[in-house]
Amino acid sequence: GENVEQHPSTLSVQEGDSAVIKCTYSDSASNYFPWYKQELGKGPQLIIDIRSNVGEKKDQRIAVTLNKTAKHFSLHITETQPEDSAVYFCAASIGDYKLSFGAGTTVTVRA
Amino acid sequence: DAGVTQSPTHLIKTRGQHVTLRCSPISGHKSVSWYQQVLGQGPQFIFQYYEKEERGRGNFPDRFSARQFPNYSSELNVNALLLGDSALYLCASSFYSTGLYEQYFGPGTRLTVT
Numbered sequence: 001g002e003n004v005e006q007h008p009s010t011l012s013v014q015e016g017d018s019a020v021i022k023c024t025y026s027d028s029a030s031n032y033f034p035w036y037k038q039e040l041g042k043g044p045q046l047i048i049d050i051r052s053n054v055g056e057k058k059d060q061r062i063a064v065t066l067n068k069t070a071k072h073f074s075l076h077i078t079e080t081q082p083e084d085s086a087v088y089f090c091a092a093s094i095g096d097y098k099l100s101f102g103a104g105t106t107v108t109v110r111a
Numbered sequence: 112d113a114g115v116t117q118s119p120t121h122l123i124k125t126r127g128q129h130v131t132l133r134c135s136p137i138s139g140h141k142s143v144s145w146y147q148q149v150l151g152q153g154p155q156f157i158f159q160y161y162e163k164e165e166r167g168r169g170n171f172p173d174r175f176s177a178r179q180f181p182n183y184s185s186e187l188n189v190n191a192l193l194l195g196d197s198a199l200y201l202c203a204s205s206f207y208s209t210g211l212y213e214q215y216f217g218p219g220t221r222l223t224v225t
Contacts, residue, residue: 006153032212043115043201043216044154051212089153096142096205096212098167101153 002027004092006102014110019077021105023090026071030092033066033073034099038087047088048075080109113138115204115217123223124192132187132220136204142166143185144214145177146201154201160185161207189222197224 003026013019025033031052036044050057050064050073057064061080066073077084087106091099116135124130136143142161146154156169160179179185183204189196199221203214 004153034213036216041218043218046213046215049213091153093212096207096214098144098156098159098169099146099154099203099214100156103153104151 002092002100004100004102006090010106012108013080019080019107021075021088023102024072025092029094032093034091035075036089082109082111085109115215117202117217117220121221126192128192130189132200134202135184140204140206141183142205142207144203145187148199192224194224
């Protein structure tokens with residue numbers, strides 16, 4: 001089955017700096033790659049996603065890149081703010097089927 | 112519009128007991144998936160249902176079962192609870208159409224087995 005690895009496990013950044021989280025996947029048939037943000041005591045919130053026919057997608061301060069050849073994708077958060085502090089998960093799936101999640105990255109934005 | 116709703120919010124059970132968790136998807140969504148999230152880990156896929164039929168099952172024992180109702184709500188049942196079943200159980204709904212894959216999660220049910 002699909003195996004998704006996520007790095008780093010923890011990330012501490014100064015407010016205003018950028019944060020980058022990287023994920024690799026194993027199944028070349030995966031074609032959908034969402035990112036979720038999970039705050040304490042809440043369910044994961046979809047923040048951005050990318051499909052295999054696109055190399056990059058941006059939404060305000062958040063961007064995701066996909067390299068299908070290398071089977072890796074990354075989340076970039078620019079101009080980080082304290083409210084960006086949370087656990088971020090990457091995931092991969094084949095269409096509308098089971099999501100295989102990474103282990104998560106705890107992001108702390110220092111004021 | 113209301114998001115995915117789950118009940119109950121918290122639950123404490125004893126080993127060997129049975130538990131039923133409930134989920135209502137976003138209005139218009141016909142697909143419901145269940146995930147188990149152990150503390151400190153990413154969610155693990157348990158089941159997916161679409162139009163009341165099971166479309167997929169993760170690597171979980173037969174003690175776990177689920178069903179989807181005509182109104183697209185869903186129940187997850189776990190029999191003979193073990194301490195290791197303690198986790199946050201998440202429900203996700205999706206519209207399911209060609210090219211539309213987004214899954215939206217509910218707040219989860221925190222199950223503690225003692």
